[in-house]
Amino acid sequence: MIYFDYNATTPVDPRVLEAMLPLFSEQFANASSGHGAGRAVARLVEQARGQVASLVGTNRRNVVFTSGATEAANLAIRGVLAGAEPGRRRILVAATEHKAVLAAAAEAARIHGGTVGIVRVLRNGAPDLDHLAASLSKDVVLVAVMAANSETGAVADVRRACGLAHGAGALFLCDVTQAAGKIPVALDAWEIDLAVLSAHKIYGPKGVGALVARRRLQNRLTPLIVGGGQERGLRSGTTNSAGIVGFGRAAAIAAAELTTDADQLRRLTALLQHLLTEQLDAVELNGPAVARLPNTVNLRFAGADADAVMTSMPEVAVSAGSACKGSSSEPSHVLTAMGLGSTAASESLRFSLGRPSTEDEVHAAVGHVITAVGHVRALARRTRTRPHPRVFSP
Template sequence: MTAMIYCDYNATTPVDPRVLEAMLPLFSEDFANASSGHTAGRAVARLVEQARGQVAALVGAGRRNVVFTSGATEAANLAIRGVLAGAEPGRRRILVAATEHKAVLAAAQDAARIHGGSVGLIRVLRNGTPDLDHLASLLSRNVVLVAVMAANSETGAIADVRRACQLTHSAGALYLCDVTQAAGKIPVALEAQEIDLAVLSAHKIYGPKGVGALVASRPLQNRMTPLIVGGGQERGLRSGTVNSAGIVGFGRAAAIAAAELATDADRLRHLTALLHRLLAEKLTGVELNGPTVTRLPNTLNLRFAGADADAVMTSTPQVAVSAGSACKGSSTEPSHVLTAMGLDSTAALESLRFSLGRPTTEDEVHTAADHVVTAVDHVRSLHHRSRPSSRAHTPTRTRA
């Protein structure tokens, strides 16, 4: 049986063997509860604090600003609800980029419903980057929070977070930045850019699933309302026995990502460009969804005109790709990210995301491209047989 070529690293990553090695003692000899006051508990607590520092270093933040959660989704809910719960009655409007992850969009809507607020959407440009002029026009004194992610999971579009943050602060609002996809792929500097709140997950950087973090200053943490109450762990913001093994794995993954960021980025940028070139040379009607330059080095979202994306995936079981973010699941609806960029439903449903990772090889890229070309040709041939009057494929072009 031929091994599958995995090209979906933005959905999740395998645990790096070095990360697993760091985690294993926490399941056996270092199993004590990090909240216990005895020697064994204090030893585990020191490991947790070391990991807190490693995660903080990856995103350019202070160690005391990191609050561990079960993942970025919980962290986003904690951030948004926590801010809105303590907001003044006349200042409960949230502005969210239209292409944010569903976790942020849904958390904003839910928080607004619970706390009597409202949500406004920030438009994006055709290349998927946020329209910051539109953000500026939406800002007013009733806005308490603005959410614009650092990099999009589907297109890899990188936002100008420094300017977005400056605009937000000029209106007296707080800025939430989802750095889940950016961390470990591009430099992240939360404190230098004066970002108030950020969220990220371990499993996107070759760490374990089930652990993530909210990053916020201590004064801001003190203003927030927790989602989970109990023993008061994580400075009262996330009660429950600390997931010490997961946290230690998160820390080790963060340290590796920080050390290898530059070399990983260069290699993945080369492989992604190679994949794009191979597909564009062998197929007509290939369109890039997203920026040509300001894009994550590992991410490529392409439309194959006349070839339904789900059908292409079915026709190429040897390659793991996606038709959107993993949170979309088995939904047949077009990607909200692509439609927000101006693609119609047909174009969005003909688009695939390729996201390469640390284990990806050049041989795999060549093989994956061959499989995808065969699948696209097959799907197009079926389409034309069923609709003989169908127009010819459009020429290759790039969406700016």
């Protein structure tokens, strides 16, 4: 299997697993316990909090551990809307946000009384900041724009978007799940109020993520899970010590190797794109040519249904959309928001490379893709030209 779906999830780095293993056996104490063993684990958790904070350019006190970015987005959006003033209950969300953010905004508006407005995106997938500026008014409480899109890799100018939101008196939420570990993230320098991310996108374990919230905002948030008051009362439940330590170690590795990883992935992704566009006709790039994640390219193979192509090349793992799309037959909401028709969107594949990817894998994958696309196109042509059976009535 050639795995080119690293934006969906990543394997746990062996160095991360090594850091986690003692938390399952030797250092298994509850981090909330007052005895020495518990305090030792609590120190490891706090070390991890600092490592995650360092990766995204914020203070460790702003990091609240959750089960993942989805929970973090729900905690942030519902919390902000629950405490919003009566005249400020509209949320603006970019059209290409992850379904976790889109659904959380819709649910928060339903529960707490509010509305959700959609910010258009440009043809290359970047948010239309002129449309954002025109959509802002005194009734907007929160603006959500992701730093980088999982399907096209499009990188947004979130610093400018945040400035526009603040100018209208609104808070700003940034999903940095795909950006963290791939490009530099500087939440405090960008003046971001709220951000979300997950460990399993940066070679850490699944089931752990974080909400980054400025301390002045944490008191305004309403917890989704109540109980023992862990994570400063924002996320109760026995601390997932092993997962958090793994998250921290993954963040530290990502920070240390970000430049090296990015250079290597940019080279391999460019090679993949070059070979496919050179050796296949009717291949179109979805998304920006330059301002995108170094590991991601989304290509349309005109005349070849993406699901059929994937079925025809079981040796290669790629995606026809984000992992949240699952088995849905609907075209990608990201690509349709960019202006692609349903047919064009259904003929598009995302290739997302990762730290373990090699040049040999790129060449092998290209061969499989060329064969699969050729097979699917030929089958489609035969289907279109096959004469319809004639029906005779007595």
